[in-house]
Amino acid sequence: MTDVLYTGPISAERGGELAMGGGRSETSALSGTGGGRGMTTTHNSQRPNACCFCWCCCCSCSWNEEERRRRRRRRRISQDTKMETIPNCEVCTKPSAEEIRLWSQSFDKLMRNPAGRNIFREFLRTEYSEENMLFWLACEDLKQEINKSAVEEKARSIYEDYISILSPKEVSLDARVREVINRKIQDPTPHVFEDAQLQIYTLMHRDSYPRFLSSSIYKSLIHGGSRTSSES
Secondary structure (H helix, E strand, C coil): CCCECCCCCCCCCCCCCCCCCCCCCEEEEECCCCCCCCEEEEECCCCCCCCCCCHHHHHHHHHHHHHHHHHHHHHHHCCCCCCCCCCCCCCECCCCHHHHHHCCCCHHHHHHCHHHHHHHHHHHHHCCCHHHHHHHHHHHHHHCCCCHHHHHHHHHHHHHHHHCCCCCCCCCCCHHHHHHHHHHCCCCCCCCCHHHHHHHHHHHHHHHHHHHHCCHHHHHHHHHHHHHHHHC
């Protein structure tokens, strides 16, 4: 069977923007990785979460608030500029009705399927959080790299695109994970973002996946697959 590019139905809710903003004061600069190059990050304030006695005791609450704040600022900027066309999707075959049905059984099954990732990514785009999938995919690609110079270059690019607070595509990570990255990025390995990748995977699983299953994008696939099965 010849592979085709399948992205699933295109939602009417398109666009949205990524922008700078948020409720923290922080600066970050990455000058490179390895060989005497360095990166500095400073945190000027750490706001406690109102729902707990200690910020670190309720990181999930802080995490959700941070994610909501990011989405709000992306919606604000979307009024002025259109989001770039969706980058290249993964090449895959069109999913069968059975494959589509299995995606509702577990998030792992969805993420292991290239077509499932493409469709879930399209849904994330409507929620202004596509960068979560892009970061996860970039980490998967980095883990396959064995050339040291290529690892350093890809790690630097991932940091600038998804970790740096100066990036409009910054993903939502807690302070502990950021500290680990800032320490490891000086001499990166293919697994330098492993903790961050797991945290973003967990975020997509618990936050976006339930809404995806209730979305018109997924429901249209289920109904379309059911009609195809009955006709055959």
